[in-house]
Amino acid sequence: MNNRKLFIVLSLVPALLLVLVFTCYPFFKGIVMAFQEYKLFDLNNVPFVGFDNFKAAFDDPKFMHALTNSAYWVFVSLFFQFVIGFALALLLKKPFRGRGIYQGFVFYSWALSGFLIGMIWKWIFNSQMGPVNDILMRLGIIDERIGFLSDPKWAMVSVIVANVWYGIAFFAIMLLAALQSVPGELYEAADMDGAGTVRQLFSVTLPYIMPTVITTTLLRAIWIFNDPTIIYGMTNGGPAGSTHVLSSFMLDKIIYAGDYGAASAVGVIMIGILLLYTIFYLSVTRSEKVGDF
C-alpha cells in the first residue's frame, strides 16, 4: 500500500510542480498585476492602484472597440466554422474511395501556426497582387480593388475569413467522430417510421450528437476568444486598431507598450467574460455532461 502511494506521488510530482511554479504562479501574479501600476520601464516602482487599470480600460475607446470586435470574432467565426464543419462531416460520414487521403489533406490547416496562416492570408488579400481581388474583378463582382486589410470596413471580415478557414477542420473532425458513433439501428427505426433524410437529421442525428456539439462549440468559442495569433500575423490589430480583439489588444499592451498592469486588467476582464459565458452557455444548454473529466 505504501509502495502504491510512493509510486503515485513520484509520478505526479514533476508534472504538478512544474505546472504550479510556471503556470499557476505567473497566472495569479498576472491577476495581481491588474491592480498595480506595472510598467516595463519602471519595474522598481509598482504601486497598487486599485481598479485604476480597469477604469482606464473602460474609458479607452480602443478597448471598447476590441470588446465588440471580440464578439464578432468569436460568434461569426464560430457560426461558419460549425456550419461548414458539420456539413463536411455529414458528407464524409459514408466511406468512399480515397476518403482517408481526402480527410488527411483537408484537415492540414491544424498543423499550421496561426501566425503563418495570418501571413499567408495577408498575401492572398493583398490589395494589389492578391488573388481575391483579382478573381472578384475578373468575375465582374467588383470594379475597383478592395483594400481588404487597409480598409477598416473590410479588415475584420478578412481576418474572420482566415479564422473560419483554419477552424473548419476542428468541427469536421470532432463531429465526424460523433456521427460515426450514432448506432445504425436508430436510422433503421427512423426509416421504418418513414422519416426522410432531413427529418432524420433533426430527430435522430442532432439529438444523439448534442453533447459533442455543446462541448465543441463551447471549447472552440473559448479558444477563438483567447487566441490572437491569426490577427497578429495578418493585421497586427490594424488598420488603426480596427481589428483588435481583446486578446490581441492585451498582447499589444505587453509586447509593444510594456504596460503589464493595463494588459493584466484586460486579461482579468477576459476571465470574467469567459466565466460568465461558460455559466450562461451551460445553463442554457442544460448540459451536465460537459467538463466531466
Added chain:
Amino acid sequence: MKRFTLIGLKGIVLALYFIVMAFPLYWITITSLKPQKDIFSVPLQYWPKTLTLDNYVNIFKISKFHVYFANSLIVAITAAVIVMIIAILGAYVMARFTFRGHRQIMLAFFATQMLPGFISLAPLYLMMSDMQLINNRFSLVLMYTVTLIPFSTIMLRGFFQRIPSSLEEAAMIDGCSRFTALLRIIMPVMLPGIASTFIFAFVQNWNELFLAVMFIDSEPLKTLPVAMNSFILKFDVNWGAMSAGTVLSVIPTVLLFAIAQKFIVSGLTQGAEKG
C-alpha cells in the same frame, strides 16, 4: 436518377472545399517559386511561367535561416521529449488510480486550457529575467514543456484508459514491478498514442511565437517564428523571401501531421465521444 445527382452534388461540394483548403498553400508555394518580377506582375500568374529557387537561395543569404531552423528543431524536440516523459508518468497514474485530489488535478489541468494564457506572459518574462534565462534556449524548453503538460496528460490518460489494466496486472503477478510493467508491457501497446501526442507537442512547440518573442532576441538563438516575425518588420515587401520562409517553416509540421493524422484525430476525438 435522383440518387445519382445527389452523389454528383456531394462530389462537387467536396471538390470545392478541397480547392478552398488547398489554395492558400498552393498560392504561397508558387509565389515562393516565382522570380521577383513575376510576383509583382499583372495579370497574376496562377500557373507560374518560370520557376526558380532564387527566393530560397535569397532567404539563406539575407538571414541565418539554417540557424533558426536548427534552433526550432532543438527546442521543439527537446521540450516534446521531456513533456512526454513527465506526461506519460502523470497520465498513467491518473488513468489507473483514484486518490484524494484526483478530480481537482484533472479540473486544474483542464482549466489551464481554457484560461487566457497571455495573462502570464509578463510575469513569466520577469521570472525568466530573474533567473537570467532571457536569450537562453532553456527558457523556451522549460516553458514549452510546462505549457504542454496538462494537455498531453489529458490526452495520454485517454489512451491509457483504453488499455485493460489486466495487462500489467498479469505482468506484476509474474514478478514485474509496476514501473517495469509500464515500461515493458504497456508502452509498446501505447505506441500509437504516444507517437501522436509527441507529434502534437512537437507541432505546438514548432509553431509557438509569443513566448519566443518575449524571451529571445539574440540573432543566433532565434527560432523560426521569431525570425519570420522580424522579417515582416525588416523586409515587409519582400514577399518572395517571406513566402519561401513560410513554405520551409510549414513543411515539417504538415508532413508530420499527414503521417500521424489518423492517430491524432482518434486521440483528440475520444474525449468528445465520452462527452
